[in-house]
Amino acid sequence: MSDKPKCLEQWERVNRWYDRFKRINDGRPHDQPSENYQDDVYAFFLNCYHLKDWIKNDKGVGAAAGEVETFVASSEELKLCGDICNSIKHLTLRRTKSGKAPQFGRRDFKLELGGGPPTIAISYEVQTAEGSVDAFELATKCVSVWKSFIRSNITASP
Numbered sequence: 001m002s003d004k005p006k007c008l009e010q011w012e013r014v015n016r017w018y019d020r021f022k023r024i025n026d027g028r029p030h031d032q033p034s035e036n037y038q039d040d041v042y043a044f045f046l047n048c049y050h051l052k053d054w055i056k057n058d059k060g061v062g063a064a065a066g067e068v069e070t071f072v073a074s075s076e077e078l079k080l081c082g083d084i085c086n087s088i089k090h091l092t093l094r095r096t097k098s099g100k101a102p103q104f105g106r107r108d109f110k111l112e113l114g115g116g117p118p119t120i121a122i123s124y125e126v127q128t129a130e131g132s133v134d135a136f137e138l139a140t141k142c143v144s145v146w147k148s149f150i151r152s153n154i155t156a157s158p
């Protein structure tokens with residue numbers, strides 16, 4: 001049996017969803033309905049935010065379990081991620097952590113045809129009270145913030 005904290009399973013899952021989101025953002029074979037790509041984007045934000053719950057409930061992380069809520073509350077990126085997560089989960093956002101009332105806005109599609117299988121790249125915009133945010137840029141910042149927390153509090157090599 002491994003001594004690896006269980007929350008690292010969720011961290012690895014977050015990274016797999018991030019990789020899927022990156023392929024959608026950068027361009028990938030267009031081999032499924034477009035709604036599936038949006039599902040992958042939503043899944044990233046849901047899994048990314050809920051990493052905090054895995055950390056809170058993991059008895060193998062010591063003090064990090066008690067520190068994670070404060071950490072999330074101090075991160076603008078993770079608060080925005082939390083609002084996105086809760087708006088996806090509940091359809092509407094009743095309480096905001098970020099104060100920015102985010103919601104998905106415009107999607108830009110780039111479709112390439114000819115010379116092989118069709119490829120698609122989609123960029124997603126998140127509208128906030130302070131303006132628009134590129135969803136993939138936000139996802140990249142969220143992963144970076146989590147990586148820093150995990151390196152400092154849970155393991156030496158996430």
